[in-house]
Amino acid sequence: MSYSLYTAIKNLNKNKRMKFNFTNFLLLLVSVFTSFQTIVAQVNSGTVKYKHTTYFEFEGMPADMPKSQEAFMRLSFNNNESLYEKDPEVKVTNEENENTPRMFRRMRDRSNKIIYKNLESNSVLEQTGLFGKDFLVSDSIAAIKWKVSAGEQKNILGYTCMKAIYKDSLNNIIVFFTPQIPLRFGPDKYGNLPGVILELQSAQTHIIATEVIKDSPEIKTPTKGDKMNRKEFDKIREEKMKEQREMWGRRGGETRIIRQ
Secondary structure (H helix, E strand, O other), rough: OHHHHHHHEEEEEEHHHHHHHHHHHHHHHHHHHHHHHHHHHHHEEEEEEEEEEEEEEOOOOOOOOOOOEEEEEEEEEEEOEEEEEEEOOOOOOOOOOOOOOHHHHHHHHHHOOOOEEEEEOOOOEEEEOOOOOEEEEEEEEOOOEEEEEEEEEEEEEEEEEEEEEOOOOEEEEEEEOOOOOOOHHHHHHHHOOEEEEEEEOOOOOOEEEEEEOOOOOOOOOOOOEEEEEHHHHHHHHHHHHHHHHHHHHHHOOOOOOOOO
């Protein structure tokens, strides 16, 4: 091989390596820029508004009786805290009277509850009502063991959401959470995922985000009610429910939800 041909091939290979290295550098630059855009787009504080629908059916239910009840809730959050409560900006007409089934009244009480979470202390404080009395119940954040289905995604309000499932002998819950809001919060008692939950589905409940607001909300710890832990509250609730069953009897007592 002549010296001139050898030199030409060597220079060509050198140019190819330079081109290859430059292409790799360009791809790396694009990747870093995209990652930076994703980080910038993430939300670390704000407010999510939800529509919470509860479905129910029971034996002997009149045909004209509504088979669902809606509540409008909001989740305020920052890097460490969240507060889930009824949305004060949504006014719902209350048409209850003395003939309203007790189940409806209990659902109203549940929608009035306030749930405060603190990630740093791994604690929950729930302000809730039971038979006309207020309680302030302390607990730890539930360590729900979700199974994430990375291949199933959907878009909710412009946020890319991933699917997660929790199933046990009593529950079969599906949620969609968004890593674009990388905080372990969600509606009601749910959370413990690498992103805020924007939708929840179960046999009797559907919770869907209706608005995401990028703001810095003030989060106040609930203070109303008799203070106790979860075990103490569950014991009181079971005793009250037992009293109700004995008072009304099985036939006239608790409404049994049969929707599956």
